[in-house]
Amino acid sequence: MKTILFWLYLLNTVLLILHEMDSAYWKEWELFRLPGGITGFLLLHFPLYVVGLYGLVLVDRGAPAGWILSFVISGAGILAFCIHTYFLRKGRAEFDTATSRLLLVAVLVTSLAQAVVTLLII
Numbered sequence: 001m002k003t004i005l006f007w008l009y010l011l012n013t014v015l016l017i018l019h020e021m022d023s024a025y026w027k028e029w030e031l032f033r034l035p036g037g038i039t040g041f042l043l044l045h046f047p048l049y050v051v052g053l054y055g056l057v058l059v060d061r062g063a064p065a066g067w068i069l070s071f072v073i074s075g076a077g078i079l080a081f082c083i084h085t086y087f088l089r090k091g092r093a094e095f096d097t098a099t100s101r102l103l104l105v106a107v108l109v110t111s112l113a114q115a116v117v118t119l120l121i122i
Contacts, residue, residue: 009070024042055069055072073114077108
């Protein structure tokens with residue numbers, strides 16, 4: 001089960017990073033009214049990526065802190081799907097391409113699977 005969690009965590013992290021690349025294309029900082037433009041957006045993501053990837057190391061080592069970060073990553077994916085679905089339903093054009101939508105659905109499905117496997121391990 002821990003091996004499955006490792007691969008789900010890795011897949012979900014890659015999908016979330018791809019989503020954030022898509023977010024940079026759509027200038028997500030404007031959607032959420034974040035200050036700093038692209039520079040602030042990139043600086044915000046640096047510690048997020050470090051913590052997220054470190055969580056993968058912890059999961060691989062079987063550390064309980066890795067399971068907590070696994071829930072955080074899962075929650076981030078579920079939240080990303082929900083927030084962007086809300087904006088799409090409000091008529092926003094951001095993330096309204098087949099690729100963006102497919103990526104969000106992939107993040108949701110992987111996040112839910114990761115959360116379930118994490119729960120089963122705990």
